Amino acid sequence: MKMKRSFRGFVLGVLMLTVSVLSLSTASSAQIGIGISVRIGPPALPVYAQPICPGPGYFWTPGYWAWSDDGGYYWVPGTWVIAPVGLLWTPGYWAFSSGYYGWHPGYWGPHVGFYGGINYGFGYGGVGFFGGEWRGGAFFYNRAVVNVNVTNVTNVYSRTVVVNNVHTSFNGPGGIEARPTRQEEEYGRERHTEALAPQREHERTASQNRQLFASENHGRPAITATARPGEFSGHNVERTRAAGEPYRPARISPQETRGSSGGNRGFNQPARNSGSFNDRATARPESRAATNNEATNHGSRSQEAGNRGQMSSRDNLHNSKPSKQEKQAPKREEKVNRSQAKAEQNRSARQERR
Secondary structure (H helix, E strand, O other), rough: OOOHHHHHHHHHHHHHHHHHHHHHHEEOOOOOOOOOOHHHHHHOEEEEEOOOOOOEEEEOOOOOOEEEEEOEEEEEEEEEOOOOOOOOOEEOEEEEEEOOEEOOOOOOOOOOOOOOOOOOOEEEEEOOOEEEEEEEEEEEEEOOOOOOOOOOOOOOOOOOOOOOOOOOOOOOOOOOOOOOOHHHHHHOEEEEEOOOOHHHHHHHHOOOHHHEHHHHOOOOOOOOOOOOOOOHHHHOOEEEEEEEOOOOOOOOOOHHOOOOOOOOOOOOOOOOOOOOOOOOOOOOOOOOOOOOOOOOOOOOOOHHHHHHOHHHHHHHHOOOOOOOOHHHHHHHHHHHHHHHHHHHHHHHHHHHOO
């Protein structure tokens, strides 16, 4: 029995090391890809439970809304993946700016950087990550946040965190108005590794399932989370418990919503969209978190704006430019005001001479 356990541990260690080497071979500095931007915002994040962790070395990557030109937004279920040793996953996020929603891709790195202040749950409450930590070459799981079986996973601890029931899925006006801290900006300049091959394949498989498209499920995907990448059936698949917010169908086709794209393509061909956002509060772990998507926000930076979800900003499909007449209107008004003022001065002067 001891020999079997030792051999199993040896195989797992070799596998994790192999994943780390292959992952680091695709590493890049700071930003990993720029691509799609669209004129309608993503649905709210659905409420769901987390599948149990398959075993040591697996790392949770939360679900998110991705984009397809053929069908619009579709849900990529959250899943457990074997993590590169010593690295943490920073989730991607949508951000609204200048009339468009752009996708900022996720990445692996030594620290968790800025992910838009989005409350993805299960350790990702909007600021940092509190679902676990690396100690040497082993990953330890926070039982207060993630779903682990202590019989299969012995590297555990318990540290309670603040719970915030917010399901807004994008950053910027009308959503989570947050900007990166100075520390997160430094993390953003570290050497990063793009999404692993199993993650990319997981997303591709999701894009082929019509039940995962928002136009079909109205914000309630048939599958919200899986135990492993690509496993879209079986007893370890989690269903949606509730939609995060009422669903608002798009008024235009996916092809009509596309903005300009350019730069390098990454993961799911994301887009970077910069903007000015408000400062946010610092993280402060306190009370025990829930085990579903409502869990774990480590601060108040989402504020009341986080609950507004899909607002009128996403219906603002473009910024209208002022016409020539509108531009000249202020000058005409100023000229009239000057004429009136001069006439008033003349009348006053005549009255004084009398």
